[in-house]
Each structure stands twice: as C-alpha cells, then as structure tokens.
Amino acid sequence: MSTIKAGIVGGTGYTGVELLRLLAAHPEVELAAITSRSEAGTPVADLFPNLRGHVDLAFSEPDGKLLGDCDVVFFATPNGIAMTQVAELLDAGVRVIDLAADFRLQDAGVWQQWYGLEHACPEILAEAVYGLPEVNREAIAAARLVANPGCYPTATQLGFLPLIEAGLVDDQRLVADCKSGVSGAGRKAAQATLLAECAESMKAYGVAGHRHLPEIRQGLSRVAGHAVGLTFVPHLTPMIRGIHATLYAHLTDLGHGLDMDLQALYETRYAAEPFVDVLPAGSHPETRSVRGANTCRIAVYRPQDGDMVVVLSVIDNLVKGASGQAVQNMNIMFGLDETAGLAAIALVP
Amino acid sequence: MSTIKAGIVGGTGYTGVELLRLLAAHPEVELAAITSRSEAGTPVADLFPNLRGHVDLAFSEPDGKLLGDCDVVFFATPNGIAMTQVAELLDAGVRVIDLAADFRLQDAGVWQQWYGLEHACPEILAEAVYGLPEVNREAIAAARLVANPGCYPTATQLGFLPLIEAGLVDDQRLVADCKSGVSGAGRKAAQATLLAECAESMKAYGVAGHRHLPEIRQGLSRVAGHAVGLTFVPHLTPMIRGIHATLYAHLTDLGHGLDMDLQALYETRYAAEPFVDVLPAGSHPETRSVRGANTCRIAVYRPQDGDMVVVLSVIDNLVKGASGQAVQNMNIMFGLDETAGLAAIALVP
Amino acid sequence: MSTIKAGIVGGTGYTGVELLRLLAAHPEVELAAITSRSEAGTPVADLFPNLRGHVDLAFSEPDGKLLGDCDVVFFATPNGIAMTQVAELLDAGVRVIDLAADFRLQDAGVWQQWYGLEHACPEILAEAVYGLPEVNREAIAAARLVANPGCYPTATQLGFLPLIEAGLVDDQRLVADCKSGVSGAGRKAAQATLLAECAESMKAYGVAGHRHLPEIRQGLSRVAGHAVGLTFVPHLTPMIRGIHATLYAHLTDLGHGLDMDLQALYETRYAAEPFVDVLPAGSHPETRSVRGANTCRIAVYRPQDGDMVVVLSVIDNLVKGASGQAVQNMNIMFGLDETAGLAAIALVP
Amino acid sequence: MSTIKAGIVGGTGYTGVELLRLLAAHPEVELAAITSRSEAGTPVADLFPNLRGHVDLAFSEPDGKLLGDCDVVFFATPNGIAMTQVAELLDAGVRVIDLAADFRLQDAGVWQQWYGLEHACPEILAEAVYGLPEVNREAIAAARLVANPGCYPTATQLGFLPLIEAGLVDDQRLVADCKSGVSGAGRKAAQATLLAECAESMKAYGVAGHRHLPEIRQGLSRVAGHAVGLTFVPHLTPMIRGIHATLYAHLTDLGHGLDMDLQALYETRYAAEPFVDVLPAGSHPETRSVRGANTCRIAVYRPQDGDMVVVLSVIDNLVKGASGQAVQNMNIMFGLDETAGLAAIALVP
Numbered sequence A, B, C, D: 001m002s003t004i005k006a007g008i009v010g011g012t013g014y015t016g017v018e019l020l021r022l023l024a025a026h027p028e029v030e031l032a033a034i035t036s037r038s039e040a041g042t043p044v045a046d047l048f049p050n051l052r053g054h055v056d057l058a059f060s061e062p063d064g065k066l067l068g069d070c071d072v073v074f075f076a077t078p079n080g081i082a083m084t085q086v087a088e089l090l091d092a093g094v095r096v097i098d099l100a101a102d103f104r105l106q107d108a109g110v111w112q113q114w115y116g117l118e119h120a121c122p123e124i125l126a127e128a129v130y131g132l133p134e135v136n137r138e139a140i141a142a143a144r145l146v147a148n149p150g151c152y153p154t155a156t157q158l159g160f161l162p163l164i165e166a167g168l169v170d171d172q173r174l175v176a177d178c179k180s181g182v183s184g185a186g187r188k189a190a191q192a193t194l195l196a197e198c199a200e201s202m203k204a205y206g207v208a209g210h211r212h213l214p215e216i217r218q219g220l221s222r223v224a225g226h227a228v229g230l231t232f233v234p235h236l237t238p239m240i241r242g243i244h245a246t247l248y249a250h251l252t253d254l255g256h257g258l259d260m261d262l263q264a265l266y267e268t269r270y271a272a273e274p275f276v277d278v279l280p281a282g283s284h285p286e287t288r289s290v291r292g293a294n295t296c297r298i299a300v301y302r303p304q305d306g307d308m309v310v311v312l313s314v315i316d317n318l319v320k321g322a323s324g325q326a327v328q329n330m331n332i333m334f335g336l337d338e339t340a341g342l343a344a345i346a347l348v349p
Helices: A014-024 A064-068 A082-091 A108-115 A133-142 A151-165 A212-224 A262-269 A319-333 B014-024 B064-068 B082-091 B108-115 B133-142 B151-165 B212-224 B262-269 B319-333 C014-024 C064-068 C082-091 C108-115 C133-142 C151-165 C212-224 C262-270 C319-333 D014-024 D064-068 D082-091 D108-115 D133-142 D151-165 D212-224 D262-269 D319-333
Strands: A004-009 A029-035 A072-075 A095-098 A145-147 A174-180 A230-236 A243-250 A276-278 A296-301 A308-315 B004-009 B029-035 B072-075 B095-098 B145-147 B174-180 B230-236 B243-250 B276-278 B296-301 B308-315 C004-009 C029-035 C072-075 C095-098 C145-147 C174-180 C230-236 C243-250 C276-278 C296-301 C308-315 D004-009 D029-035 D072-075 D095-098 D145-147 D174-180 D230-236 D243-250 D276-278 D296-301 D308-315
Touching: A004 A014, A004 A064, A014 A029, A014 A319, A029 A064, A064 A082, A072 A082, A072 A319, A082 A095, A095 A319, A108 A212, A133 A151, A133 A212, A133 A319, A145 A319, A151 A174, A151 A212, A151 A230, A151 A243, A151 A262, A151 A296, A151 A308, A151 A319, A174 B174, A174 B243, A212 A230, A230 B243, A230 B308, A243 B174, A243 B230, A262 A276, A262 A296, A308 A319, A308 B230, B004 B014, B004 B064, B014 B029, B014 B319, B029 B064, B064 B082, B072 B082, B072 B319, B082 B095, B095 B319, B108 B212, B133 B151, B133 B319, B151 B174, B151 B212, B151 B230, B151 B243, B151 B262, B151 B296, B151 B308, B151 B319, B212 B230, B262 B276, B262 B296, B308 B319, C004 C014, C004 C064, C014 C029, C014 C319, C029 C064, C064 C082, C072 C082, C072 C319, C082 C095, C095 C319, C108 C212, C133 C151, C133 C212, C133 C319, C145 C319, C151 C174, C151 C212, C151 C230, C151 C243, C151 C262, C151 C296, C151 C308, C151 C319, C174 D174, C174 D243, C212 C230, C230 D243, C230 D308, C243 D174, C243 D230, C262 C276, C262 C296, C308 C319, C308 D230, D004 D014, D004 D064, D014 D029, D014 D319, D029 D064, D064 D082, D072 D082, D072 D319, D082 D095, D095 D319, D108 D212, D133 D151, D133 D319, D145 D319, D151 D174, D151 D212, D151 D230, D151 D243, D151 D262, D151 D296, D151 D308, D151 D319, D212 D230, D262 D276, D262 D296, D308 D319
Parallel strands: A004 A029, A004 A072, A072 A095, A095 A145, A174 A230, A276 A296, B004 B029, B004 B072, B072 B095, B095 B145, B174 B230, B276 B296, C004 C029, C004 C072, C072 C095, C095 C145, C174 C230, C276 C296, D004 D029, D004 D072, D072 D095, D095 D145, D174 D230, D276 D296
Antiparallel strands: A174 A243, A243 A308, A296 A308, B174 B243, B243 B308, B296 B308, C174 C243, C243 C308, C296 C308, D174 D243, D243 D308, D296 D308
C-alpha cells in the first residue's frame, strides 16, 4: 500500500499536537500539510519543541488546494469550523475525520440546541459515521466522513456498552460521574484553567447540562433501541491528561442481571478489541496506566453483591479520547492494520 | 472562663499537625501535652517547621498522668489505639475526642467486621456521641466522649441530610461518588501515595467496600428512621487536601420531591449553621474554596428538571473532615463560641 | 487607636484577594473600599468564594472620593497605574502602599528602560520608600508612600543581606537562582500558565534580563555602598505559591569570610526580626513551611568548607513577597504592632 | 544481526519499568528475563498495568544461569548490588550495563567515601567505561561493562562540556543548580516523597554534599585535564519526571571567552549528536519537551553580555538520565543504530 497523505486543519491545540506526535511516528503516513491562520509560516517545532527533529513542517495558510491533494484531512478545529469546509474536501475525494463536535449529533436540531449554531450542512450530517470503532467498525471502513467521538463519550460508552447491549440494567437511571484532566479544556488562554486556579482543587462543572450529554445518550440509545435516561456530571481534576469515568447502573430482574457473571460479560465483549482492556476482577484502573496510549481500561464491580453495577473506565482524553481514536479511524478507513502507529506503551510513572 | 488545657495523643500525622495549627491559634486553649512514642523528646517544630515560633512544646512519652491533668484529650492515633486508653482518661474526668474510627460505629460487631479488631470497650461505645454537630449538637454538648466523624462521612452526610430528613428521595439507591486529596491516606511512608505514583493520575479504590460505608449508612439510617441503601465509591485525586462528594438520589412522588424547591430546602436547613454554606443556585463549589477552613460548601441541582437530584459537597478533609470538626466539637463540649479558633479564611489560590 | 480605613485599588488579582484575606482578619482594619472597573457591582465573595461570610463588600468603580476618605490605599494593580493616581491621594492625606513596581526603582530612567513606560511622577518617586522593613523600618514608619518590594527581590535580598553588610563576599559575582510558583505570573488568562502547559514541567525564563534584576541590584548596592554584580535566573515551578531562592557567593579573604561563623552571623542579624527565621545549621527550608505565612525562612551553608556560600531563602510570594509585606508595612506606618493580622501559621500539608 | 537477548536485574523500580517500556518496543531486542526476589512469580504487567499487552514476562528469582544466557544484562538495582554479581556475568561472556552507581567512580576510595561501602571488585572497576556516549562513544563500543551515568551528572556534564573543552571558563568556580522531579528518588515507600509532603513545595537537599558531586567533578576534570571546582545544589521539584540544570560559569580572558560565539560553539559541538539538541538563541527549554524522550535540550546565554555564562540543560531523568541512556549504550556496544528503539517523541502536554 502506498503512503497516505494526511493534512491537519487547525493544528495549534492539544488534539493537533497529539495528532502530529502520532502521525509523525506512523509507518504509513506522510504529513503533507498542517494549517493555522494565526501561525502560518511558523515551523511546527517552534511552537511545540518536543517535535524538533521529528516534524519539519511549518504551519501554512488554510488552503483548499493543499488539503484537496491529501488522502485524509483531520479537523482539529473549534466546533463550527469543519461543517463549513467539509463539503469541498469530500467533493475533491478527500476523506475527512472531524475531531470537533460538528458531525457527532445526527439530529441537526439537537446540535443547534446544544452548540448554539445552525448546522451548516445537515445534508452531509446524514452520511457522517460516528467513529467509535467498537460499535461502528464496518460503517467507519466505508465512510467518507467520520465524526470522532468526544472524550467523555468514549470512556462512558465503552464502559456502559456491555450492560446496555445485554439489557441487564435499568437504562432510565444511568449515572456517569466523570473526571477529566485539564487538557480537555484546550490550549486557549483562559483564567479557569490556569495552574494557580485549578491545581490543588477539584470541582464539578456543567452539572445543569454539558454538550457531551446528548452525544452519550444518542450512542447508548442506539444500542438500547430506545431512549435511555442518563445523569452526567463532569469534574475538572488537577492533572493534565486522563479521564476516569465512574458509571452506576441498577441490575434488573428482567434482564436476569443478578445472575450474570459481569466479569465474563465484559471480557467476552471486548476480547477481540485491540484497544479495550478489561482488567481482572478487583482491579482499580489508574488514568496514568493509559497516559499517551490509545487504550481504554475497564473494571466492573457489584459491591456487596447488591443490585448496583459500578464500572470504572479510563482513557487518555487526548489519545483514545481524541487523536489516537482519530488515527484508529483512519487506519480502519484505509484498510490498514487498526493498530498501526498506535502501539506506544503508556508512560508510567 | 478559664483556659482549657488540651492534650494530643499521637500528634505526628496530618490530623495531629492540623490540630496543633488550630489549637495554637485558639484563644481559649493551652496546649498542655502532645505525646508520641517514636518522637518523644523532639520539639514539635523540628518535625513541622511551619510551627516554629508558634508551638514550643516537645513530644513527650505517652503518660497517663500528664494527659489526666488535661481538660480534653484528642486522639490523633491510628484506629484501635484510643479504645484501649479512653477508660482511664474518662475516669480521671477528662473529656475525650477521638479522631480515629474507634467509637464511630455504635455496633461493636459491625466495627469488628470492618476494622478487623475486637472492640476493646463496647461498654463505653454506648455512651460515645457521634460528633457531627449539624445533627448531634445537644448530645455533643453533654458528652464525655465524642467520636469525630470520618472525612468522607462528613461531606456525604451533610450533602444528603436535607433530602433524607424531608423524605424526598428513594433512600435505597443513594450514590456517593467521592474524590479525596492524598493527605487522607495519612503521613505514613507508603508506595501508593508517593508523588511519582499518584500525581497526574486518578483512580477509584475500595470499590468492593470501604470502611466509611457503614459509617455513612449508620448516620443516614438514623435520620431516615430505617436502613438506607448506599453505593459509595472513593477516588484518589492528585491534590493534597480536599474532598469533593458528588451525590445522586432519585426524587420520589411519595415525598412530593418533584414539587420541592430544593435550593430553599437546603438554605433553610443550614441557615443557622456556622460551618455549612449553601451556594447560590447554579454554583460549582471548588475544594480550594475551603482549603484550611472548617467549612462545608454545598450546591444542589436537578439537571434538566428531571427526577435526579445531584448534590455537590466540598470540605477540607483535614479541617471540617477531621481536626477542625474536632475543635468545633470541643467548643461545643466546653460551652465556648462554636466558631472560636475556627475563623480562618480558606487559602486561595 | 481607632480603626484604620483601608482601600484597595484593583483587587481582582492574586495580590488583591490575598490582601482581602489578610485585612479581613486584621484586628485594627476596616475594609472601606475595593475598586475594579471590570467587576464594579459584583460582590467580592462572588469572585472569590473563599471570602463568603468574611467579606461583604462589593467591587466599586474607581472613585477618588471613596479612596480619598481612606487612611491607607493599597494598589494591587498592573504596573503603570499607581503612578497616575498617587498624587491625588497623597494630596488628600492618604497614605499609599503600591504592590506594583511603579515606585521600586529610584531612577526614573532605569524604570523606563525596564518597564517601557515614561514615569508619570518622577518628583514623587524621590520620596517613595522601598518597603523592605528589615532594611528600611524607620523610613517606612515616616513614609507617605511605600513601594512594596517584588517577590524575588524580597527572598533574594533577605538571603544576601548579612553577607553584603559584613563585606564577606565577592559582590561582583553574586548568583541568584530563583524558583517561583505560578501564582507569581498573576491571575490573567494566559496560555503559558495554563495547568496543562506548566504542570509537570520546569523552565527558566527571562534569563536575558528580568525586571526584578535592577530592583535587587539597587537594594544590594545601597547596602554595599557600591554597585554590585548579580546574575539572576528565575524559574517557573509547577506549584501555586512559593519562592525558593538559592544564592551563591564567594567568600573573600579581605572580609575574613573564611573565618566567619556564618550561622551565627545570620542568627544575630535576624534575631529581632519577627518575620525572618534562620533555621538550624544543616536545614533545608521547604516553601510549604511558609505557605500562607508572612515568614522568610533561611539556611546558610559552606559546602565542603570551601569558599562558596550557599544561602537558601524561602517565602510565600503572595504573602512576604507581596500582600503580607504590604500589611507589615501598613502596621509600621500606623504605629501598630508589626505582627498585627499576620500571625497565621503556614498551612502544612 | 540476530536479536539481542536482554536481562534485567531488579526491575521493580522506576528505571526498571522504564527499561521495560523501552526494550519492549526495541526492534532488535528480546526481553529474556527480569529478576526480582520480592516479586518472583508475579507477571510484570500485574505490577505495571501500562505494560499489559506489551510484556508477557513474569519476574523470576535471581538466577545466574538465566542471566548468563543473555547477551546483555542491565542492573536496575540499588547501589551495592551489581558489584557483587558482575564478575560472574562477565566471565560468562555477558555484557553488563549498570544503572546504579557501583562503577561510576574510578577511584574505589572515593566510592567508599561517598557510598559508605567497601567496593567489592576494584579490579573490575578499572575496566568499566563511563557510559556518557557524547564523551566516551568509542570506549563504550568496546566495553564489556558500562557504568551508566547518574541523572544530574548527565544533564550537568552535557551542559558544561563545550565550555570546559574549549577552556573558556574559570573551572574552579562552577555552579550547578539542579532541579529534579520526584521519580529521581525512586519507587520505595518513603515519607519524604509522599505527594502530600512534596507537592506544592520546593526544597534543596544534600547541599552539604550529594553523591553526584564527585561523579560530575570526575567527568569534568577528565575533560579539563585537571581537577575542577564545582558547587552542586540539587532541588526536589513537585513533578514526576524531568531534570532542569541551570549552570553558571565565568568566562576568562585567558580563553578568549569574551570573544566567543557561544551559540555557535554549542551547535558545533553537538551537531552530530543524535540526542543533544541545542535550541536557538533566546530559548528556554522546558523539561516537558523531553518527557519520555532520550533527548537533552540545551540553551546558552550571556546575560547583559557580561562575563557570566548561563547554560540551561534539560533531560528526562528516567530516559536520557537513566534507562534511555542505558539503551543508547547497549545500541553502541552491539553495533546497532544508536537511535534504535529511542525515537519516541516527548509527550506534550
């Protein structure tokens, strides 16, 4: 197979630099272009010295021609940008992976409600494939446009999936208590994410309603075959990377949940998945165990043998929760080994 | 009122040094003795240089006579120590506040089940008062022996109390997802709490069963008038101080929960409490807002006006979750202003 | 003595909230006004929830009348603001303490060179007193206008002073290697001080020249009686508060430095100082030992009995390095006990 | 070339797990054995879950036979272990890389003075090669036994080398002010490195004398051709990985130092080095820019064009400061591409 020419739009944020780190080491990819209006002309390695010696590219002005010559273009832009540019690229035969939220919600009305913008291309929305490989692998392989999932939605859906698929729990009262490192808030100058504001402290945010709520509900509802009920509370945690999702669901008699061997259920469900690792019973996954790696590690509990299931699901928000999953999707779309370029071991300590 | 002579047993851990910090600044207290077998003879300020110029005392050998001359003795010892020494002190007319768990569970059998030791003085257990002032103020005032609550139990009970008292929620399926700073694990050398092991990472622990579970259940069950059901999951968070409890409960029709103004319920419940601060609707309390202070800050939500209540409750685990609450209990026991010595403003940033 | 009416100009940054924390607890001060153009009308405690229940004031529009009625006004503003407003306040009989740099450098030309602005009131500059009490206590007591020292200059000057005063070292080749917590960079939204940018990392900055260099040189040169030579390298450290200055100087024969008992020199020099604590020989001061406290802790070494002196000097950059020292200066200016309102013990852990 | 069989003695510490991470991804290496008396029988991935799916090996009892069959054995043991076991392995034809200090100091008497043990094999000491490839590449290629340098010595020597080699500075008064992340203290349970003890704080340690002082002096003295004078002060910094060395030296007329283009000197010296990156003039290297990478990044300054040179040198203490450098040495010893297995890009953020 010949090398894949990849372009990145908007590569100055954290998902952008993480894409660069992963793609620079990918055996089948040539980084062809990375655009940034604000940094055009600046060598990428000037902005991110960790890339010195690894990435020679400079940021270029956004340019349809340059991107149109790529095989795949990743959007690592703020929400609302990709939807204005995707049509042109698709017409040029480029496949697109959007790391922002523009194509994650199938219903343009719901999108507008949560993101405050009218959707620029509802007609394209219909063909976008939600890029969670553990659910949609075949559709991703055939897709021209993949909506890369959000970070919380990845950790939460992978944690709940086996329970929902098996119909074991009361899916009207799911609880997802999620903790994220601060890089999830992006690289933009902001007071709330200054070290002096958020180190040595913990807080919930968006309790009244967070944009990842409809995305998780959509994903789990598809699997359930009906609308699920979910309470989702994200928390800001004083660390750079990592998401820890702690999930709560009640087993129901109907589903014979109380008789199930949940450990076996999870191990079987994910046995063939290269990037989901079900830990032995009694384990407590640490977010650092996936730092820099494209892995989701999961543990499942029934405390005191009661009717509550507790699932612990950890990912690196910038890898399996963003750029790593985007590369995984690219691998699937281009028929590569799904793990190509994604074999790095998590950095511990 | 004359000055209160206070003694501390086992003052080399974090609750010990925090007691020293608070008592050294208390206008009505004289620090009379602090014992530590391992550090006897060492000036306290050699071990804790922040106390230089504030505390002149040296650690002394444990000594019944010295402690017997005190008005009040605080136990800042590991679990299982206080129960072997309290009888003698009570006989000598000393009042005792135990910061460990020895007298928190009223049922000696339950205590033995969770703490793995036979209780040394079940007969004294009966008279011990659980030192959560917001529930037991009058009993504390009359007590000879106060069992100072655990850190998670303080944050969790204060968060759930108004809902349980009002009978508004399904109290068989309560969820407490709690995040603690690492100082909660103590000052003992341990691999798991090394900075290089637990910084930049998040994990749950004790999911199968944590010792604070029966303590919280006991406290909430007393208020409910029957046994409540609770799932409790503690998490280790990469910060020194602070507990963030995120609490979930379903409103029930029976209790007319859906009609309630929860904000008003909480504000009314805690209006007269000097150390519980109900934040305005829509707030997200940060643990740093109580760092070093004896305050519990609470916010209450009904996301999307559904039937789930989410309560956010933060404390400093070493202050309202331990030593500050112990001083508050002492103030109540000796008829002092309840806030004496506890007026310090939280340190932000 | 009657209560002192204090005003704060620009209280939304870290030195502002720290002033509020200290003044709210000061027994002789009434907080009369705090101004902020951007936050006028907002209760202070809405911005800083740690102040809930302690500070009832709201931010007000900058207003000469309001401030003119104060006994003392603190400027906690960016550089270049105080110099445009001080004249009016002095004329109204108000004493002023500027926490910014406007009045720190006696030479208006040097000021302009390092701060890039023409000085607005060089005639007032002449009467401004540099507010390092350990050097200028008497002048501060008589001053109408005090220039509160910078954070690095405080730690560095206190560390070098005894050596320079005694003429023991080669003062042409002093080295100050300083490490600061991130709060020193202020509360303004900025990319460089995001947690995700500066946690888990260390870097020097301003090596080519930092604004605190001329300030330190000015202070040490005054003491030496001639211009000293200094290399000053500040570093950004992944913590919120604290400065650790590591100082290097060569002992000279001329000064009989090699015969000196440096420990005794330091202890004697600071014996009467309430806020400088010389640690026992062999100690390594930790910045946390002064967290929240107005103390500078110092240790002095002659490694391997050679001719190099190494001094370790730690402060809390927001307290002895800013707001605490400002309150200390106010106490001196108004004839109060110098330690009034500054007795809090450092928060450890 | 056939695959290299590698063994690790004592792989439960941080240099051990880092070796595992690097060797597991090395294209020419087969991990043949890893020994640990305390963990014998435990799968490596049970202790370090980040290795799940990457390392299938279990810890085995220390066993001469097993190790004797290896091509190379790494000692990731505490000081004093390797010197008792190396002779046997060398006799069996195994090449050895010791990551501890046993063979770093050529003078057994000096070793004993600083490490407090009599050296067990002074006769082998004579043939050990100090494994700093930028100085000793040829000797390393021919060595049977390599003493892998310490972390501080690596950052400090690489920073000073060009100045010393060119004879530009007063080498009797060198200053190395070094800051290290906490992982440098190892994975052993210890009170001093608990997160609650050393997060949010900074301190110097070992000012009176640290074991890396004679090692740095030995290295620089060899290059200088005479004994150099050095003051070395290490600091504990609240982060996991990373060393930042800030180096100070006076330019001398003798060496025409004042005329030199230091930037060119450094760029030329390291132009051919794959793992030393001289940054553009005016840069401030961050430790995170080498996190997880085998790179040393350096910047050089002459502040205010004076006679003081300031060099900033950063490494990851566990990679270029330990395990990465050990792999680099192995690559050289076995004639592999020196960068094999060491191409990973630093993890930012």
